[in-house]
Amino acid sequence: MNTGNTCTWKPASAKAGVIPPRAEGAKARQWAAAPKDGFHVLRHTYASIVLEAGESVVTLARWLGHSSPAITLGYYAHFMPEAGSKGRGTIDGLLGKGGVSAR
Known part of the structure; x- marks a missing residue:
């Protein structure tokens, strides 16, 4: 119990x-x-908010006590709609397609 x-x-x-x-x-x-009305929903809400705020999956996995970030991704990847946008913007900037400029 x-x-x-x-x-x-x-x-x-x-x-x-x-x-x-x-x-x-x-x-x-x-x-x-x-x-779904149990305590676990609070944990799920916390993890979702933290990921949407941009915290790394590696850090969240450690905070949640998951043995691997892959476990965290399996549950929460759908809360990361902007994942990859920084990398795409940087590459676009390097290729002269607008977005983030190269430093």
Whole structure:
């Protein structure tokens, strides 16, 4: 059982009205709320915001405790729509196609 999720996160979410309260007589781990309403959604939101802000995947992987940045990319690559734009702009500048100028 994930104690932080079932004993802290979900009760606080229920008290705030975000998820329905646990049914009368239900065990601590028995919540009607879907798994997507658990603590993991907060972690996913954090990672998404950090990547959209431009933090490196390598750094985020370390912060999240992933064993490899490849794992992080597998979950969060879709939050990196601008990935590659710096490199493309630099090459365009070198080739005289506008964009970022070469230094």
